[in-house]
Structure formats: structure tokens, C-alpha cells
Amino acid sequence: MKKTLFERLLVIDRRWIFLIIGMVVIAALILPIKLSIGITTPVQNFYDVIESSPEGSVILVSMDLGPSTLPELEPMLKAVVYHALDRGLKVITLTLLPDATSIAERIMLQVTDELNAKYEAAGVERQIRMGEDWVYLGFRAGGDAVILQLGNEIRVAFPADFYGIYLDDLPMMKNIRNYADMWAVVDVSGTAMPEIWVAFAGAPYHIPILIGVTAVSAPQYYAYTQSGQMAGLLGGLKGAAEYERLLNYDGAANRGMLAQQWIHIVIVVFILLGNIAYFVTRGKKDREKSATAAKP
Amino acid sequence: MRRQIPLVIALVAGLFGALSYVIMDPVIQGLREQMLAWLRLLSAFAIGLGIASFLRNHGMKMIRQVPGWAFNAVAIASFLVMAVVGLFGGIDEGTLFRRLFDYLQAPMEATMFSLLAFFIASAAFRAFRARSKEATLLLGAAVIIMLGRVIDVDWLSKVTEWVLEIPNGAAQRGIVIGVGLGIIATALKIVLGIERSYLGGE
Numbered sequence: 366m367k368k369t370l371f372e373r374l375l376v377i378d379r380r381w382i383f384l385i386i387g388m389v390v391i392a393a394l395i396l397p398i399k400l401s402i403g404i405t406t407p408v409q410n411f412y413d414v415i416e417s418s419p420e421g422s423v424i425l426v427s428m429d430l431g432p433s434t435l436p437e438l439e440p441m442l443k444a445v446v447y448h449a450l451d452r453g454l455k456v457i458t459l460t461l462l463p464d465a466t467s468i469a470e471r472i473m474l475q476v477t478d479e480l481n482a483k484y485e486a487a488g489v490e491r492q493i494r495m496g497e498d499w500v501y502l503g504f505r506a507g508g509d510a511v512i513l514q515l516g517n518e519i520r521v522a523f524p525a526d527f528y529g530i531y532l533d534d535l536p537m538m539k540n541i542r543n544y545a546d547m548w549a550v551v552d553v554s555g556t557a558m559p560e561i562w563v564a565f566a567g568a569p570y571h572i573p574i575l576i577g578v579t580a581v582s583a584p585q586y587y588a589y590t591q592s593g594q595m596a597g598l599l600g601g602l603k604g605a606a607e608y609e610r611l612l613n614y615d616g617a618a619n620r621g622m623l624a625q626q627w628i629h630i631v632i633v634v635f636i637l638l639g640n641i642a643y644f645v646t647r648g649k650k651d652r653e654k655s656a657t658a659a660k661p
Numbered sequence: 662m663r664r665q666i667p668l669v670i671a672l673v674a675g676l677f678g679a680l681s682y683v684i685m686d687p688v689i690q691g692l693r694e695q696m697l698a699w700l701r702l703l704s705a706f707a708i709g710l711g712i713a714s715f716l717r718n719h720g721m722k723m724i725r726q727v728p729g730w731a732f733n734a735v736a737i738a739s740f741l742v743m744a745v746v747g748l749f750g751g752i753d754e755g756t757l758f759r760r761l762f763d764y765l766q767a768p769m770e771a772t773m774f775s776l777l778a779f780f781i782a783s784a785a786f787r788a789f790r791a792r793s794k795e796a797t798l799l800l801g802a803a804v805i806i807m808l809g810r811v812i813d814v815d816w817l818s819k820v821t822e823w824v825l826e827i828p829n830g831a832a833q834r835g836i837v838i839g840v841g842l843g844i845i846a847t848a849l850k851i852v853l854g855i856e857r858s859y860l861g862g863e
Binding site for chain 2 (some may be wrong): 377379382386396400403405431433436463467469470474505506509510511514581584585586587588591603629631632638639
């Protein structure tokens, strides 16, 4: 018996779906279309904490991401570090994941070069310098133990930075010993680290915790933002794009969001088509069954 | 005796860890710092254990030449290359290690993760059916969130934020509280020696 369109749709080779997705992503990345992005409350709160900090305040940025989550988390990290350094904040960077050791350094160096190029182009006499405006402490094993030790004395966990320079020899670190000397902690993570930062830094030391996570993880942290345990939340590429929009920063997130927008719409269309095909074919099967049952 | 000593260590360490959180005596806090330093050392050793397990797992498959053993050989070879290159050439900006990581490993891992998008699209088309009231509710919420996160329409954004903050927030809160209580119960059982599975053996 000849299959109807909907019956053929239900058993379609999934490679056609893969092809459609691939073509939509390529088209979205190639076409020069600008996207309108609304700003959500958790992202606005995140931005406001950094924006309201006095010049010279210190923030700790923990970059706990691996290569697999780079496309989602790197844009938000760059935007946050860019914002902080541009506002004149001092940034202490570290990582609690071995995968992120070189990623974190690369991000700091890239943002530094970007800002210095911007200042030079604008004729501003200002330079972002490692040791004066930011330090990179590198990786330490121990997760929660490291977080707890930072509450007492940073030099116990990190006697020297990633390049082997003792913290006491870095101009920026002279008066910074623990969380009491910091304005906020930012954790960008593709793992469950944000909860550990809340439990071992935010709760005992009362320091605002700002987090950036993948879109898949973001919904589970809304309870924390509502209770005030997390002062701000960036969720996935959308959160990064919102932050870039607030900063008026032309980053990768805004460019990637167009692809994400089209893909979401395509997936919703697939879901609706699949359900329509399902109900139409089910209705047809039910009618056929009734007709067969009614025959003598 | 062999089982008693670890139980006593667990009891003392667990009680001390909890009490040192609230007792601000300088001696107690000093001991706490020592304990945290030991914790960091143990974590570093865990990385070493992971490496040993990785090498043993892939090595055994390679020696036994199980089907697909060539991939196990590639895994071990990749590990050795990165280890040797990193140890002898350094891991700073511009080194071979950094180039291998930035231009091989990172893009490959990101690509593997990105493949999920294709499988999700296929799964959404094939399996996301409104077969029951609950499935219909889930479907509706998924469609709202998926569109609300990418389309900047005022009412849609408000509905999306409401779904994330109210029903989702409530459910997540319940889960977090449940998980927290479970963690407390399990930790108490381990500290008090009721839970002994970590000792291994019978």
C-alpha cells in the first residue's frame, strides 16, 4: 500500500534532518543578519555587580571549563574579563580544572591585547599589564579545599603565579590576602563547580558569587539566584550574547546566537511536524481498525 | 583491626572537619589549614590514579587485541605525545604543546560536543510526542523555552522568564534540598561508620 506523506515523514532517514540542520547553521553564520536580543534579569544583575564596583576593586575569576564547552563559555568569559579590566578592576584568574590551564591564559592574553589595541587606537594613555591589572595563578588540584584556603590566605594555595613569580613580588597582590579583599567571585564552569563556590566561598565568607554556565545547566541555578546565593547568572551562549549587548561588545556570542535562533526554530518546526504526522497517521490507523472490526 | 583504623580515621576527620567550620580557635584553624593542604595533595594523587587507570584500561585492550584495539593504541599514543611534549617542551604560549591543544584537542572536543545538536534535532522529531497530558505539558514548556530564549518578543520573554523562575525554580529548589539532605545523611553515615562501602572487600 502506498504510504502517505505523513507516514513517509515518520520514517524519514535521519540524515535528511542532519543535512537540514547543517545547512541552516552554515546559512546563519554566513548571512550578515543582526539579531535583536532582550536582556534578562539574571544577566542584568551580573552586569550590575561588575558595573557598580569601585575602580581598583578586585574580582576573582575562576575559569573551570574544558575544550568541549568552549563555544558556549569562552564568549562570556571574554566579555566579563573585558568588562572588568576596562572598568579598572583588578582581576585574579585561576582554574580548578587541569583542562583549563592553557585556555585561561589564552583568554587573559587575548583580552589584554584587545583592550590595549583599543586604547592605542583611541589615543588613550592606558595599558593593561599582567602583574598590575591582572594575575593568572594557574591550576591547583583540590577543588573545595582550594576554595576554602583562598578564604584564609591566597598564598597558601598559590605561593606563586602561573609563571613562577611569587605573589608578594606582583604589584597588584600586595594588599590582597583573601576574599575579604575582593569585591566578587566569578565562576564560569561547565561542571558543578558553581555550587561548590556558593557552599565554600559565598556562604561562609559572604562574598557575592557570579556564575556563568552552559545553557543546559542554567535552569538548575535559578533557585540560587532567587535566594540571593548567586548574585548573577549567565546561561549559555544567550547569556553571553546578552552580556555583550550590555557592553556593546562585538563578540562571538552575538554572532553565534543567530545560528542558535534558527536552529531552535527549525527544531520546534520538526517537533510540530513530527506530532502532526503522528496524530494524522494514528487517526488513519484507528479508522482502519474500526473499519476492520465492523466487517462481518 | 584492618577495618577499624580507617573507620576511626573517618570519624575523627569527619568530626574535626565539621567542628573546625564553627570553632575559630587559632590552633583548630591551623590544623584545619593542614587538613586542607592534605586534601589538595590527595586530589593531585587522584589525577595520577586516573592516568594509571587510563593506561591500564587501554593497554590491556591493546595487548589482547580486542576488536578496535587500534583506537586504544591511538589513545595511548596521543597521551604519551602530549605528556612528552608538555614535560620537555613546556606548556607556555607558543610551545608545541599549546599548539597541539589549541589547534587539535580543543576543536576536536568542541566538535564532539557540537554533534549533540544534530542528535537532539533528530530525537526531537522522532520521540517528542504529545502522547499523554504530561508529555503535552512538557512539550509546551519546551517549545516556549526554546523560542523564548532566542526570539526577542516581549510577552514571550516574560512567559519564558516566568517558567524558568517559578515552576522551574520551585522544582529545582526541591531537588537541591533533597540532594542536600541526602548528602548530609550519607556524610553522617560515613563519618559514624554505618556506611562502609568505601572500605571495599566484604
